[in-house]
Amino acid sequence: MRLALTPGEPAGIGPELAVMAAQQARPYELVALADAELLQQRAAQLKLPLRLRQVDFTEQARPSEAGELVYSPIPLAAPVEAGKLDSANADYVLQSLSEANRLALSAEVAAIVTGPVQKSVINNAGHAFSGHTEFFAEHSNTAKVVMMLACPGLRVALATTHLPLKDVSEALSQEQLEQTCRILYSELQNKFALSKPKVLVAGLNPHAGEGGHLGSEEIDVIEPVLNKLRAEGMQLEGPLPADTLFTPRYLEQADAVLAMYHDQGLPVLKYLGFGRAVNLTLGLPYIRSSVDHGTALDLAGTGRADPGSIEVALDQAWQLAQNSRNA
Structure with a gap:
């Protein structure tokens, strides 16, 4: 089974939460939809080991190993400095969400777990965006x-x-x-x-x-x-x-x-x-969970971000995916 992880705003703590999540083995394949260089950069800032492996959706999913993060490449539009927003990367965030939606609709992933986004950056870049909940509802053609x-x-x-x-x-x-x-x-x-x-x-x-x-x-x-x-x-x-x-x-x-x-x-x-x-979105044709906090720009790149919520979001998505499979 595969779960998709969208780290969210690249200047926030989302990328390092993905790196932290990769430090332990998991009974499923966790796939980060993200820029590989950004993940490596943040791992270096946190002084955490990270081996990246590009996903191959034609192969059977295998459990994630400690220290390894499987990724599906989404290229950044501009270099990222932790804690500093850049509207040039708004499309990067939306592309990762769109790809997650596509993968979930096609059942290539069993659930989506989302990191925090900065709504103001996306809206300032000219995209009407009120939140993950509304985005996934619209892009999955879910009325309610x-x-x-x-x-x-x-x-x-x-x-x-x-x-x-x-x-x-x-x-x-x-x-x-x-x-x-x-x-x-x-x-x-x-x-x-x-x-x-x-x-x-x-x-x-x-x-x-x-x-x-x-x-x-x-x-x-x-x-x-x-x-x-x-x-x-x-x-x-x-x-x-x-x-x-x-x-x-x-x-x-x-x-x-x-x-x-x-x-x-x-x-x-x-x-x-x-x-x-x-945070869970109910009524979608797939499972979506998220952290309960924001981008925490002041903590980005410092190693002081608390991974508690991302761990709960991952555990909840995994459990719900198992329940759905057994229903």
Whole structure:
């Protein structure tokens, strides 16, 4: 089995995370879609051993050896200095993502693991780019995806993602929320091997609207959707007040939480598991996981980057790929 790794922004810590990941043996073939010279340069800066081997997709995948990194060449447009952004390399980042998408759609890799990108550089280069989630949805022709972050003990999916808070209520509709719930529930069953998952669903407003006194979205949107899906046999509890939902009494009985907006659920998860969390895109025709942090330009090339999140992302992708193969 092969997994594709896109290191992301070349001036950030992504390339060295790839080098760090190569320091241990793995039961699958990890393929970095990257510039070989960049990987060697960063390995030298970190004083870590690195043997590069160009992938041959006509051959059977073999487990990765410690100190070896298999790569598929994506050439840089301009030389890279760690910590210094250059919009000339925006196309390099997008090419690696496009190639990962192609390989996953053709089943040449079993999953995609992504390092952090610098959205501003890509947009400044003239490419409309709002994030990995939206990029892979568009390029795989997937109409609807769900963003979920997970760490040991907690999974949080989002009904809306990168929206201004003032736009969240308008973005929530019964149709949109039903699609989100169906994707989340199906993926928990098929990729996480949970036969009958239990999902806690947050309300949008304080106190989950308090019977309509603090907002009507719970009554008009959330409750009708949950009632419909519960009648089909889904275990969905809510809408629950977000300030009490994230307590052991509720969470110890749940497999996942569905939050209504980005900063309702993710601060709790990142407080609990930052550095051990993984970002997953549900609903794609393939598995995609990612680190839970940014490019950390100030750490690039110093050797002080924490590889914890990339290790979790790799482990999660590997586990989900095995679950999918056995389903």
